[in-house]
Amino acid sequence: MANAxxxxxxxxxxxxxxxxxxxxxRNNTGTLPDPRTGRxxxxxxxxxSADLIGIKQIxxxxxxxxxxxxxxxxxxxxxxxxxxxxxxxxxxxxxxxLGGIAGIARSIRDANEILG
Numbered sequence: 596m597a598n599a600x601x602x603x604x605x606x607x608x609x610x611x612x613x614x615x616x617x618x619x620x621r622n623n624t625g626t627l628p629d630p631r632t633g634r635x636x637x638x639x640x641x642x643x644s645a646d647l648i649g650i651k652q653i654x655x656x657x658x659x660x661x662x663x664x665x666x667x668x669x670x671x672x673x674x675x676x677x678x679x680x681x682x683x684x685x686x687x688x689x690x691x692x693l694g695g696i697a698g699i700a701r702s703i704r705d706a707n708e709i710l711g
Contacts, residue, residue: 603702604646604672610703617668617710619649643682645669651696651710667695670709675701 597605604621611617624639640648650665669690671683679699690697698709 599674600646600672600677603674607670607672607700607703607706608647611706611710614710616652617649619647619668619670622646622648641686643680643684643686645671645683645686645690645697647672647700647706667693668710669695669697670706671697671699672706673699673701677701 608619608621611619622639622644624637624642624644626635626637628634629636647668647670649668651668653664653666655662655664667690669687671679671687673679687697687699696709696711698705700706700709
């Protein structure tokens with residue numbers, strides 16, 4: 596049985612998947628031992644990277660002749676009582692600082708508010 600945060604992630608991905616301007620993907624992160632050597636292998640984007648990452652379509656202002664671009668999007672999913680780690684806060688701040696869309700979603704509504 597999935598935990599509450601995993602279930603919430605799935606609900607958010609399904610709900611946001613109905614939008615035509617966003618594509619989000621699950622970003623599993625962690626470390627597992629290499630079965631041959633026993634050495635740790637890290638997977639996922641980076642420690643602290645958000646649960647859901649993807650691209651949101653944005654139409655640029657008229658001075659750029661209406662071009663459409665994709666903006667990196669990163670959503671950290673937490674239950675109402677879930678805690679955000681310092682690494683996760685740093686990841687979200689870095690994405691926003693570099694012009695991406697990032698935030699913490701504790702509900703489908705939160706995710707849609709982050710996405711605009």
